[in-house]
Amino acid sequence: MPAxxxxxxxxxxxxxxxxxxVLNSPELVSADAYRRVMDxxxxxDYKVNLAARRLRTNQTHTIAIVxxxxxxxxxxxxxxxxxxxxxxxxxxxxxxxxxxDTAREEAYIQLLTQQTLxxxxxxxxPRSAPEQVLKLAxxxxxxxxxxxxIDGLNTPSVLVDHVRSIYQATRYLLxxxxxxxALLNLAAPHYYPAxxxxxxxxxxxxxxxxxxxxxxxxxxxxxxxxxDDWRDAITGxxxxxxxxxxxxxxxxxxxxxxxxxxxxRGLRIPDDLSVTGCDNILSSRYVDxxxxxxxxxxxxxxxxxxxxxxxxxxxxxxxxxxxTLFDVDLIVRESCAPPP
Amino acid sequence: MPAxxxxxxxxxxxxxxxxxxVLNSPELVSADAYRRVMDxxxxxDYKVNLAARRLRTNQTHTIAIVxxxxxxxxxxxxxxxxxxxxxxxxxxxxxxxxxxDTAREEAYIQLLTQQTLxxxxxxxxPRSAPEQVLKLAxxxxxxxxxxxxIDGLNTPSVLVDHVRSIYQATRYLLxxxxxxxALLNLAAPHYYPAxxxxxxxxxxxxxxxxxxxxxxxxxxxxxxxxxDDWRDAITGxxxxxxxxxxxxxxxxxxxxxxxxxxxxRGLRIPDDLSVTGCDNILSSRYVDxxxxxxxxxxxxxxxxxxxxxxxxxxxxxxxxxxxTLFDVDLIVRESCAPPP
DNA sequence: CGGTTTAATGTAATCGATTACATTATGTAT
DNA sequence: ATACATAATGTAATCGATTACATTAAACCG
Numbered sequence: 001m002p003a004x005x006x007x008x009x010x011x012x013x014x015x016x017x018x019x020x021x022v023l024n025s026p027e028l029v030s031a032d033a034y035r036r037v038m039d040x041x042x043x044x045d046y047k048v049n050l051a052a053r054r055l056r057t058n059q060t061h062t063i064a065i066v067x068x069x070x071x072x073x074x075x076x077x078x079x080x081x082x083x084x085x086x087x088x089x090x091x092x093x094x095x096x097x098x099x100x101d102t103a104r105e106e107a108y109i110q111l112l113t114q115q116t117l118x119x120x121x122x123x124x125x126p127r128s129a130p131e132q133v134l135k136l137a138x139x140x141x142x143x144x145x146x147x148x149x150i151d152g153l154n155t156p157s158v159l160v161d162h163v164r165s166i167y168q169a170t171r172y173l174l175x176x177x178x179x180x181x182a183l184l185n186l187a188a189p190h191y192y193p194a195x196x197x198x199x200x201x202x203x204x205x206x207x208x209x210x211x212x213x214x215x216x217x218x219x220x221x222x223x224x225x226x227x228d229d230w231r232d233a234i235t236g237x238x239x240x241x242x243x244x245x246x247x248x249x250x251x252x253x254x255x256x257x258x259x260x261x262x263x264x265r266g267l268r269i270p271d272d273l274s275v276t277g278c279d280n281i282l283s284s285r286y287v288d289x290x291x292x293x294x295x296x297x298x299x300x301x302x303x304x305x306x307x308x309x310x311x312x313x314x315x316x317x318x319x320x321x322x323x324t325l326f327d328v329d330l331i332v333r334e335s336c337a338p339p340p
Numbered sequence: 341m342p343a344x345x346x347x348x349x350x351x352x353x354x355x356x357x358x359x360x361x362v363l364n365s366p367e368l369v370s371a372d373a374y375r376r377v378m379d380x381x382x383x384x385d386y387k388v389n390l391a392a393r394r395l396r397t398n399q400t401h402t403i404a405i406v407x408x409x410x411x412x413x414x415x416x417x418x419x420x421x422x423x424x425x426x427x428x429x430x431x432x433x434x435x436x437x438x439x440x441d442t443a444r445e446e447a448y449i450q451l452l453t454q455q456t457l458x459x460x461x462x463x464x465x466p467r468s469a470p471e472q473v474l475k476l477a478x479x480x481x482x483x484x485x486x487x488x489x490i491d492g493l494n495t496p497s498v499l500v501d502h503v504r505s506i507y508q509a510t511r512y513l514l515x516x517x518x519x520x521x522a523l524l525n526l527a528a529p530h531y532y533p534a535x536x537x538x539x540x541x542x543x544x545x546x547x548x549x550x551x552x553x554x555x556x557x558x559x560x561x562x563x564x565x566x567x568d569d570w571r572d573a574i575t576g577x578x579x580x581x582x583x584x585x586x587x588x589x590x591x592x593x594x595x596x597x598x599x600x601x602x603x604x605r606g607l608r609i610p611d612d613l614s615v616t617g618c619d620n621i622l623s624s625r626y627v628d629x630x631x632x633x634x635x636x637x638x639x640x641x642x643x644x645x646x647x648x649x650x651x652x653x654x655x656x657x658x659x660x661x662x663x664t665l666f667d668v669d670l671i672v673r674e675s676c677a678p679p680p
Numbered sequence: 681c682g683g684t685t686t687a688a689t690g691t692a693a694t695c696g697a698t699t700a701c702a703t704t705a706t707g708t709a710t
Numbered sequence: 711a712t713a714c715a716t717a718a719t720g721t722a723a724t725c726g727a728t729t730a731c732a733t734t735a736a737a738c739c740g
Contacts, residue, residue, distance in 0.1 A: 002455060002480060004726055015690045020728055030688060051400070051456035052726035054391035055695050062434075070416045070423075080410055083437055087444065092451070094402075095435045097423055104427065111432070115342060115696090116391035140342060256626040263628065283623040286596040288603065344696055355720045360698055370718060392696035395725050455726090 003044035012040040023048065054116050063309060064094040064118040066108060068125055073252070073281040078124055078146060078302035085306040094118055106132060113139040120309045122146055124302075125193065142312035146305040147298070148192050149323060156312075156320040158305040161328050162196035163203065165294040166248060168330040169276040170204035172292070173246045177338045178274065182216040182237050182244040184254050186230055189219045197250055197278075216244055230254055234261045238273075245274065245339035252277035252284045255291055255335075270337035280331055290333035297326045343384040352380040363388065394456050403649060404434040404458045406448060408465055413592070413621040418464055418486060418642035425646040434458060446472060453479040460649045462486055464642075465533065482652035486645040487638070488532050489663060496652075496660040498645040501668050502536035503543065505634040506588060508670040509616040510544035512632070513586045517678045518614065522556040522577050522584040524594050526570055529559045537590055537618075556584055570594055574601045578613075585614065585679035592617035592624045595631055595675075610677035620671055630673035637666045 009016045014033055021028045022037040029037070040046070054060050065082055067075050079095065086093050096112070098105035109132055112121055121136055125147040137143050137155050149157035166183070173181050183201045187194040198217060205212040218233050234254075237244060238261055249255035255277030259269065267273050269289055277284055277293035284291040304324060311318040349356045354373055361368045362377040369377070380386070394400050405422055407415050419435065426433050436452070438445035449472055452461055461476055465487040477483050477495050489497035506523070513521050523541045527534040538557060545552040558573050574594075577584060578601055589595035595617030599609065607613050609629060617624055617633035624631040644664060651658040 005728095006726080016727080017691080017729075018689060021689090024728080028688075033688080047454045049395070049455040049726050051391050051394035051398075052695090053728075055389070055395050055697085055726085056728045058391075058695075060391070070410065070420055076410045076416055079435075080437065083410075083435065087447075092457075093435050095419075095423065095433055097420065107427075114387045115389040117432075253622070256623060259628075260626050282593070283596060283627070286600050286627060287623070288599075288628045345698095346696080356697080357699075357720060357722095358718085361719090364698080368718075373718080389696050392725090393698075395696085395727085396698045398725075 003046045004049065005046070007044055008037065008040045008046050011044060012036040058116065060116055060119050061090060062092045062094055062118045063120045063122060063306075063313075064096055064112050065122045065124060066096045066098065066105075066112075068097065069099055070095070070097050074147075074279050074296065074298045075124065077298045081299035081302035082122060082306045085303050085310070089310050091119070091310070102132075109133075109135055112136060112141070115140070120144070120313045122305055122309055123148065142309060144305045144309040144312065144320075146301055150192075154322060156305075156308050156322055156324075158301045158308065158324045158326075160296040160298060160301050160326045162193045163200040165200065165278050165296060165328045166197040166250070167200035167204045168328070169248050169278065169292070169294055170201050171208070172330055172332070173248065173274060173276065173336060174204060174208045174210070176246075176274065176336060178246040179210065179339075180213070180216065180242070180244040181246045181248060182218065183212075184230075184233060184237070184247060184249045184258070185217060185219050186233060186250055186254055187220060188222075194219065194250070201248060227257060230257045231261065234258055238262070238265060238267070243273075246336070247273065247275050249275065249277050252279045252281040252291060252293055255293070256283070256287060259287055259291075270335050272340060274336035274339070276336060285333070289335050292333045292335045293331050295329045295331055297328070301326050343386045344389065345386070347384055348377065348380045348386045351384060352376040398456065400456055400459050401430060402432045402434055402458045403460045403462060403646075403653075404436055404448075404452050405462045405464060406436045406438065406445075406452075408437065409439055410435070410437050414487075414619050414636065414638045415464065417638045421639035421642035422462060422646045425643050425650070429650050431459075431650070442472075449473075449475055452476060452481070455480070460484070460653045462645055462649055463488065482649060484645045484649040484652065484660075486641055490532075494662060496645075496648050496662055496664075498641045498648065498664045498666075500636040500638060500641050500666045502533045503540040505540065505618050505636055505668045506537040506590070507540035507544045508668070509588050509618065509632070509634055510541050511548070512670055512672070513588065513614060513616065513676060514544060514548045514550070516586075516614065516676060518586040519550070519679075520553070520556065520582070520584040521586045521588060522558065523552075524570075524573060524577070524587055524589045524598070525557060525559050526573060526590055526594055527560060528562070534559065534590070541588060567597060570597045571601065574598055578602070578605060578607070583613075586676070587613065587615050589615065589617050592619045592621040592631060592633055595633070596623070596627060599627055599631075610675050612680060614676035614679070616676060625673070629675050632673045632675045633671050635669045635671055637668070641666050 005016045005019050009019045018033055019037050022034055026034060065079060070076055083093050096108040112118060118141055120142040123133060123145050130150045143155050145155055145157040147159060185194050185197055202212050220229060234257055247258055249258055255275050258275050262269055262273060269275055277291045280293045280295040284293050308320045345356045345359050349359045358373055359377050362374055366374060405419060410416055423433050436448040452458060458481055460482040463473060463485050470490045483495050485495055485497040487499060489499060525534050525537055542552050574597055587598055589598055595615050598615050602609055602613060609615055617631045620633045620635040624633050648660045
């Protein structure tokens with residue numbers, strides 16, 4: 001049976017109130033009592049019962065981060081950044097990955113609305129319908145969205161500029177002289193970042209005085225994280241009679257799948273096909289040829305989102321900008337060339 | 341002010357005991373009372389206060405997973421597997437990443453020994469000294485080690501066979517005719533998996549009737565996750581006058597750094613240098629040439645470790661094998677050839 | 681020196697659930 | 711009809727901290 005505050009108080013010859021003060025506001029306690037209490041704590045190896053503290057204070061010092069999967073480079077970059085901020089503010093992190101499974105996502109949302117489980121929720125790139133997320137927004141714990149936003153909701157969102165990332169890649173290819181560029185936007189069309197990326201793609205064409213070919217925009221009705229789906233989509237593009245001369249992949253992993261497909265078909269990058277990625281993951285530098293991609297400051301977005309969340313938790317009437325947008329940069333490497 | 345059980349009881353015309361029974365053991369409640377309580381819960385949008393429940397029951401339904409970093413492929417594979425098991429058993433997951441920072445690791449250990457924060461701890465690949473981990477082992481919450489073990493501690497460990505992974509890669513290279521094989525074991529020598537990998541490397545040599553050259557075993561005194569350290573180590577190996585003919589990298593990411601270093605120097609893989617990795621990460625298949633590596637069932641290890649942990653939590657006198665070892669397979673691709 | 685502020689501590693109510701035990705009603709066996 | 715088992719519910723203690731309020735002692739001031 002572990003020691004409780006009562007025991008510490010008895011051993012130190014003080015009341016539990018004093019012990020509690022030593023722990024939470026030591027400036028109210030005399031040096032003498034402080035020392036005696038600390039000694040008693042050490043001697044008895046006393047540990048606070050956090051459930052009791054939470055019940056009394058109504059604070060958990062825990063936040064939940066809801067993510068689609070931990071295996072995506074962008075996502076775990078965000079999780080790490082968020083954890084760093086959390087730890088410096090003495091918060092712990094509950095990780096809830098939905099895996100694109102709506103039932104699982106709803107179960108988590110259900111859980112997170114319970115009392116005194118978490119003080120706040122950080123929602124990263126949800127796949128589920130906005131109505132679900134709204135449930136959380138109307139719960140008791142503050143909510144901040146990251147890498148995502150829901151139109152007409154006054155919950156703060158912190159985003160990287162999904163429009164400009166694909167815009168920059170597409171414009172670069174157009175400037176190289178490509179006209180038949182395909183967009184591998186392998187997510188659901190209603191998914192916010194997918195919508196924005198498509199917008200960036202189309203805008204680049206329009207700004208160049210051209211029109212994109214809708215047949216070259218590939219999206220998935222039922223998105224999964226299985227690479228097989230990706231492969232099928234890529235096969236569809238590469239094996240058609242009038243093959244595109246360039247491919248804008250919606251992230252680096254998809255671009256790498258394109259690399260593999262090209263190798264299998266004897267197509268050379270960039271001579272036969274130009275390819276761009278997005279996110280600047282580690283291996284984008286190592287592949288041959290090094291991948292032209294876009295640097296997105298996801299970690300920065302995560303950090304800021306977490307800081308906003310903590311502000312909302314600790315300050316009842318904190319004012320947070322509804323949308324914060326981080327800019328992105330094109331990183332030119334060697335995977336693009338003028339069309340053959 | 342959110343509704344509490346009292347309010348539900350009043351509205352349903354029953355006592356709080358009955359409400360609690362509806363939630364926790366509905367078989368004790370009459371159909372009529374059940375319906376009335378459920379209606380009241382819905383009407384008032386009642387949510388359990390988990391802090392109160394935890395205080396009373398002394399159970400948190402939360403487990404902590406302590407990991408070095410979330411960004412390593414093996415680690416997040418384990419985290420995902422663990423989360424899947426957790427969710428099916430109604431547990432939530434607290435993620436604690438130490439980033440190889442001893443102070444941070446100790447802070448987390450300190451935190452995790454508090455009462456009613458978590459029901460158990462899963463410790464994955466710790467970097468810190470065993471004494472630290474021992475503190476947890478002697479705490480109140482059950483502990484299971486994953487990808488690691490501490491000699492002479494009776495805490496259950498679930499491991500992949502680190503000896504055999506490097507053994508197989510090394511033997512394969514020896515059979516191809518290599519004699520000057522380097523081991524890039526870029527971790528601290530006292531780190532358990534590093535010790536085992538070194539053992540596997542040496543055993544392969546001994547089994548072939550040869551002796552490894554200690555000068556070709558590279559380890560780090562102060563390991564970090566910075567790729568610069570890796571690059572320095574690789575430069576040291578490749579630029580020495582009597583270059584090794586093959587490199588066994590301790591994981592795939594290190595192997596990819598070797599690829600980059602070779603490209604920079606105009607060395608061809610596998611003609612000029614053979615390379616093997618370990619872990620079979622996604623991009624190992626995409627690089628050119630595809631990387632010969634070792635498949636390690638990390639997810640299986642994570643799942644089993646979590647199941648063991650839950651058994652320990654729920655069954656006071658569960659008996660768990662002290663060490664469980666998962667076997668590994670060499671995956672031969674195209675990054676190795678006979679020495680030039 | 682009386683009065684007032686300040687510092688240090690104690691007393692006890694409180695947070696919101698769970699559950700041992702008591703109570704009542706109902707059915708069943710003898 | 712009596713005794714007894716069973717089902718359904720209620721009463722109230724309990725988990726272990728925090729903190730408003732009360733109390734006491736010491737310090738300070740004109």
